[in-house]
Amino acid sequence: MITLYDYELSGNCYKLRLLMSMLGVDYKTVPIDFYPGREHKSEWFLKINPLGQLPVIDDDGLVLRDAQAILVYLASKYDPSGTWYPRDEAALLGEISQWLAFADGITGTASAARLHDALFYDFDVEAARVGAHRLFRILDEHLWFGEQEGRIWLCSAAHPTIADIACFPYIMLSEEGGIPRQDYPAIRRWCDRVKRLKGFMVMSGVFPAGPAKAA
Amino acid sequence: MLDTAKTRWHPIAASYDLPFRHVFHGQLLGREFAVWRADDGYINVWENRCLHRGVRLSIGINDGRELKCQYHGWRYSNRTAGCTYIPAHPADAPARTITNRTFAAVERYGLVWSAEEPQGEVPELPGFAEGELLTLRGIAVNAPADAVAARLRSYRFQPTGQIDGSDAKVTVEAANDFSVALRAVEGSSTTLAVFFVQPVDSNRSVIRGVLEGRAEGAVRMAVLHHHNDRLSKLRDVVEREAVARPAPAPLEPVIERVSPELAEMPEETKHGRKATIRVEVARKWQAADGIAGFELRPIRGLLPTFQPGAHIDVHMPNGLIRQYSITNGPGESESYVIGVKLEKESKGGSICMHETLRQGDVLAISEPRNNFPLRRDAVKTIFIAGGIGITPLIAMAQALHNQNLAFDLHYFAQNEAQLAFPEKTSGLGGALKPHLGLTPEATGAKLREILANYQPGRHLYLCGPGPMLEAARNVATEAGWPEAAVHFEYFKNTNKIDDSSSFEVALARSCVTLKVPAGRTILDVMREAGVDMPSSCEQGACGTCLATVIEGEPDHQDVYLNDAERKSGTKIMTCVSRAKSARLVLDL
Numbered sequence: 001m002i003t004l005y006d007y008e009l010s011g012n013c014y015k016l017r018l019l020m021s022m023l024g025v026d027y028k029t030v031p032i033d034f035y036p037g038r039e040h041k042s043e044w045f046l047k048i049n050p051l052g053q054l055p056v057i058d059d060d061g062l063v064l065r066d067a068q069a070i071l072v073y074l075a076s077k078y079d080p081s082g083t084w085y086p087r088d089e090a091a092l093l094g095e096i097s098q099w100l101a102f103a104d105g106i107t108g109t110a111s112a113a114r115l116h117d118a119l120f121y122d123f124d125v126e127a128a129r130v131g132a133h134r135l136f137r138i139l140d141e142h143l144w145f146g147e148q149e150g151r152i153w154l155c156s157a158a159h160p161t162i163a164d165i166a167c168f169p170y171i172m173l174s175e176e177g178g179i180p181r182q183d184y185p186a187i188r189r190w191c192d193r194v195k196r197l198k199g200f201m202v203m204s205g206v207f208p209a210g211p212a213k214a215a
Numbered sequence: 216m217l218d219t220a221k222t223r224w225h226p227i228a229a230s231y232d233l234p235f236r237h238v239f240h241g242q243l244l245g246r247e248f249a250v251w252r253a254d255d256g257y258i259n260v261w262e263n264r265c266l267h268r269g270v271r272l273s274i275g276i277n278d279g280r281e282l283k284c285q286y287h288g289w290r291y292s293n294r295t296a297g298c299t300y301i302p303a304h305p306a307d308a309p310a311r312t313i314t315n316r317t318f319a320a321v322e323r324y325g326l327v328w329s330a331e332e333p334q335g336e337v338p339e340l341p342g343f344a345e346g347e348l349l350t351l352r353g354i355a356v357n358a359p360a361d362a363v364a365a366r367l368r369s370y371r372f373q374p375t376g377q378i379d380g381s382d383a384k385v386t387v388e389a390a391n392d393f394s395v396a397l398r399a400v401e402g403s404s405t406t407l408a409v410f411f412v413q414p415v416d417s418n419r420s421v422i423r424g425v426l427e428g429r430a431e432g433a434v435r436m437a438v439l440h441h442h443n444d445r446l447s448k449l450r451d452v453v454e455r456e457a458v459a460r461p462a463p464a465p466l467e468p469v470i471e472r473v474s475p476e477l478a479e480m481p482e483e484t485k486h487g488r489k490a491t492i493r494v495e496v497a498r499k500w501q502a503a504d505g506i507a508g509f510e511l512r513p514i515r516g517l518l519p520t521f522q523p524g525a526h527i528d529v530h531m532p533n534g535l536i537r538q539y540s541i542t543n544g545p546g547e548s549e550s551y552v553i554g555v556k557l558e559k560e561s562k563g564g565s566i567c568m569h570e571t572l573r574q575g576d577v578l579a580i581s582e583p584r585n586n587f588p589l590r591r592d593a594v595k596t597i598f599i600a601g602g603i604g605i606t607p608l609i610a611m612a613q614a615l616h617n618q619n620l621a622f623d624l625h626y627f628a629q630n631e632a633q634l635a636f637p638e639k640t641s642g643l644g645g646a647l648k649p650h651l652g653l654t655p656e657a658t659g660a661k662l663r664e665i666l667a668n669y670q671p672g673r674h675l676y677l678c679g680p681g682p683m684l685e686a687a688r689n690v691a692t693e694a695g696w697p698e699a700a701v702h703f704e705y706f707k708n709t710n711k712i713d714d715s716s717s718f719e720v721a722l723a724r725s726c727v728t729l730k731v732p733a734g735r736t737i738l739d740v741m742r743e744a745g746v747d748m749p750s751s752c753e754q755g756a757c758g759t760c761l762a763t764v765i766e767g768e769p770d771h772q773d774v775y776l777n778d779a780e781r782k783s784g785t786k787i788m789t790c791v792s793r794a795k796s797a798r799l800v801l802d803l
Contacts, residue, residue, distance in 0.1 A: 141447075181240075183421075189234060208276075209236075210277060213236050
């Protein structure tokens with residue numbers, strides 16, 4: 001059984017809950033009082049993750065940290081369809097890694113702005129917002145041209161990958177950091193598509209989409 | 216200085232921004248829009264604000280027919296933006312004043328155009344044929360629209376036929392504060408490009424470009440990338456310039472609380488039943504054996520919002536007034552579809568509808584009224600229709616079906632040919648359960664079977680001939696259905712009305728006391744005294760002229776109230792019911 005060291009309001013924890021829900025993987029959570037308790041910096045938690053960051057999973061003794069790394073692990077181990085992280089497709093794996101790194105960029109900007117606004121972190125919020133808008137412009141352009149060519153997910157596959165899951169949460173939560181998505185209509189449409197995936201679940205601040213039109 | 220005229224058409228989105236089941240977040244001159252395409256193709260441009268708590272509707276759910284707010288689930292209809300359901304008030308029909316503000320929408324050149332108070336037509340682009348053009352990716356720019364348009368005059372690009380070339384000559388063919396037409400020529404290749412600059416706010420814009428001529432495949436992608444790259448560079452330049460200047464204050468649009476048309480009180484009239492809407496019979500057809508279907512389209516403007524269960528008064532050419540239920544599914548707001556059964560003992564109503572009325576005729580109808588509202592919080596809903604009683608229940612069933620809520624529609628009829636509106640019921644799948652050719656005894660047995668095992672959270676809706684309704688209500692009572700869970704609508708009141716009593720009616724709020732003599736109704740007497748009371752069937756069946764009783768004992772003669780409501784003594788149908796006491800005090 002997988003144990004997820006979890007914080008409800010964390011987008012990085014949410015992306016793991018999301019993928020596990022879509023894969024139908026059972027897991028239990030250990031809630032960590034990230035705010036205001038700062039439990040992720042407590043002595044006992046630092047022994048689990050010396051970086052003092054969430055999320056962390058423990059899968060029968062295998063302890064892993066870093067949301068993107070855990071997505072790779074979960075998809076590799078628990079996705080019988082082999083589509084979320086297709087191990088044998090070199091080009092696609094390269095693309096996925098590229099967008100996983102991009103997701104880290106979103107965490108460093110959009111999530112930072114949200115931590116500033118919602119949890120009172122002492123960050124340069126203007127710099128964080130400018131950085132997020134720069135990334136969102138790049139992503140919106142990528143997704144718009146994808147739609148024109150019939151590619152509806154981040155990577156050039158006919159199905160979603162963990163790259164989509166990795167980028168989704170902090171984009172959806174960006175308004176909580178004062179970063180509107182009004183200027184990124186292709187991102188907004190892609191968000192609808194992610195929400196319509198089987199097994200999709202919400203968190204605080206992430207709303208569901210209605211059903212797609214029957215073909 | 217940015218021209219903020221509300222009369223000018225501007226693009227607010229591209230067609231590709233409006234896939235089905237999506238809500239686009241638009242903005243023009245500071246005013247935000249929720250823009251969505253319904254499944255019937257209609258483009259809705261609405262104030263981006265739920266009338267309840269002001270939450271943005273652009274985060275709401277487009278279910279193809281209605282837009283649902285994410286916050287408390289208020290639903291608004293395609294076209295009219297009228298509220299159709301409020302989950303916190305499941306038993307009530309929302310007031311007609313709960314209607315969101317709508318704005319014009321025209322789809323042209325691959326763009327969606329709007330304006331707050333549009334004048335004239337969307338700009339004409341000579342030589343641009345629909346379908347023979349290429350709509351570019353919209354480029355959002357953090358700079359005033361006029362500054363962007365000024366910079367666009369020196370935009371340089373390659374004609375589509377020479378996209379890999381490098382020395383096209385570009386000339387300005389036309390330009391104003393919000394658009395620039397440029398022609399690029401290289402060798403024998405020439406392309407006309409028109410760029411519209413949408414003023415999102417005082418300091419924000421979107422460049423929306425359209426090219427003449429179609430391009431396919433790799434060339435198309437190359438052209439799209441070519442312009443995207445160059446327009447992005449132009450954006451960077453304009454944004455750098457804009458940052459160097461002091462930013463203008465954001466525009467502050469006024470949000471109207473309620474439209475003037477909805478805010479005003481209806482005019483007082485003596486005759487009571489108002490037929491304020493003119494419709495054309497767009498289609499008349501045989502909806503089933505003995506049942507005519509009528510599609511009624513507005514002569515101008517939009518029809519008012521309806522909810523499932525609502526009916527309209529139809530004022531016929533022969534002067535008669537009859538009530539018919541609207542059969543439309545949610546969001547089907549272009550026309551009303553009603554079904555009329557030819558009655559053997561017609562007093563002129565159904566005969567007129569069947570024999571006199573023809574396609575193309577104009578009719579006067581009332582606004583829809585809903586005295587048979589549908590709850591949507593039931594664990595399961597049972598509909599029982601007898602014959603033409605299917606009409607309100609079809610509308611209800613379609614609404615529940617659209618929201619994926621559990622229901623069964625039991626449809627009693629003589630034979631298959633009498634099942635009306637198959638094109639509507641066929642979409643309901645296995646929930647439609649026809650019961651054909653049953654004797655009264657067999658009908659009773661079937662009703663007992665359907666209504667057995669009452670479980671809390673179930674609701675029952677009945678509509679059909681009087682005897683069947685009586686039977687079904689009795690069966691439901693025996694099977695343990697509480698009265699509050701049994702909802703019904705009679706076609707007509709077959710009670711013999713006893714109007715021999717005379718009594719006094721005091722209208723508490725109007726501060727008048729009126730005498731109601733034998734042979735006259737409360738409704739009549741009130742109208743004569745200038746008290747405007749809505750009414751519809753005027754025979755005690757529809758529920759429109761309901762009044763609240765403060766004091767006195769009503770003499771109920773209607774078929775609208777259920778037994779609990781009658782016993783409570785707090786409600787009265789003023790068209791037929793009277794007083795057993797010498798005096799009635801009404802909350803009017």
